[in-house]
């Protein structure tokens with residue numbers, strides 16, 4: 001199965017960039033959009049419906065989708081917009097296409113990357129738009145780092161449960177927005193990402209990439225492929241038994257060429273075969 005993989009298109013800051021026209025697209029079976037397509041996920045669904053008719057699209061909300069919105073209400077709006085179409089908005093749930101199971105979630109993080117989750121949450125709450133621009137509880141409250149942590153725990157527990165289900169010949173592809181690996185690509189590290197905020201971008205979930213015994217819950221068989229976004233980097237490595245890939249565009253394009261963006265290695269035609 002050929003997966004057309006991308007994330008962090010950031011239509012709100014994309015100024016004229018669009019998907020390649022139909023005749024210039026790679027041959028693909030399923031398109032994967034791993035979050036940060038546009039604020040308000042229902043608009044992202046509409047954008048995809050216009051451009052990618054007829055083939056399944058797996059779409060996971062990033063942290064930017066609920067900006068200016070209630071995080072749960074926006075998910076419901078997106079699911080309503082996608083109902084009965086070829087777009088599948090995944091949040092702690094799965095969709096099957098042929099013999100491939102796609103499991104999706106925004107993921108958020110455990111803030112534990114540097115060993116000080118409390119400090120990392122205070123810093124993120126102070127400095128990140130995520131914890132200023134997103135509402136929850138029917139718009140009544142601000143979405144805060146501890147809410148993100150709660151969602152992270154729920155999502156990795158969901159992903160682990162999927163990995164512990166017997167799946168025979170089926171393949172499992174995980175799609176998240178936040179990164180499941182500790183290391184950043186060398187290109188991303190050169191761009192001077194703020195090291196102190198890194199725990200709000202990535203968690204070390206490599207424990208889910210190695211087999212684990214049954215222990216009464218079913219043996220853990222890692223995903224075959226894990227796709228993510230958020231860090232605006234390109235990444236492709238096999239960790240344990242899982243191939244881990246990111247192909248994020250990031251902000252831009254930038255003048256004067258209008259063909260450069262945050263991640264110079266972004267490939268708008270990237271195909272990953274599973």
Ligand SMILES: [Fe+2]
Nearest residue numbers: 008036230250
């Ligand atoms: Fe992004």
Ligand SMILES: [Fe+2]
Nearest residue numbers: 036062063230
């Ligand atoms: Fe993001």
